[in-house]
Amino acid sequence: MKFCSECGHRVEKRVAADDPIPRFRCTHCHYVHYQNPKILVSCYATWEDKVLWIRRGTEPFKGKWAAPSGFMEENETLVEAAARELYEETRARVDMDKMSLHMVGNLTQMNQVYIVFHAPLLSPEFATTPEAEEARLLTLDEFPFDDFAFPEVVENVSLFYRDIQNQHFNVYLGTLKNGVNQVIQNDDSHLHRL
Ligand SMILES: [Zn+2]
Structure with missing residues (x-):
């Protein structure tokens, strides 16, 4: 400024x-x-044991894999923002009533707060868009760990697939600070370090 x-x-x-x-x-x-920090929202859209990922069509990290995500708009709820970004980037639709909180994260260096939801897709239908040069439903074994746009927080991806495998979805508090990612799991009554 x-x-x-x-x-x-x-x-x-x-x-x-x-x-x-x-x-x-x-x-x-x-x-x-x-x-003050901006709010970045994502939705992990699922189909069976697969998650919908995109290869970014825009900079930064164009061509790398990431979750559909973007900044919250004014006069919008978190869930609306997550569903909107998912649709804008992949044309995929989820039932907003079935959206659950996955993670609240501090992206301290980027001056952002990251809020991730997950929800089952209404149908396994999606498309490429200017923001997503490729969109694919991937299992854990198919996930391109070496080509992920945000390697600092790649363990967050593994955590989500673990929750899918366990059919038990936890809520996490993440903190990326000075290049170090820490994730804390929320239990019924309190937060505890993993
Ligand atoms: Zn002035």
Whole structure:
């Protein structure tokens, strides 16, 4: 950010006496431009023991495999956002009433919060789109671990396939910070480290 959206004058990033976090502050009207994490949503769409993955059609990581995902829009719920992104990227549909929470994650370096749902596909029908140059339902054995767009969090993929195999779906808290991914499982009553 270079200019103030309130008055058009230059901003500078600095701390203030009452706020130790460096923020963009207007040099003219003194407006403080707070910047907070964005919310990224995904839906793991399942069919039997398979999960729908895409080969990304856009940068970053074009050509690498990932889950259909994108940023939440204003005036949208988390579940609506996850279903919308799934449809936009793959034309696949899920029953929003059957969507379950899989993971809430901190992507600290990217300044994002990641929320992953899972839901069974209404039918095994999907398509390629400008955002997905390929879309495929893959079993664990077929998953391209060496070609995944986000190797830092690839263990999250294994966790989900494990839940499919066990037919017991847990909820996880993930934290990717300083290149290290940690996942904590939510039990009935509390969080515990895996
Ligand atoms: Zn200003």
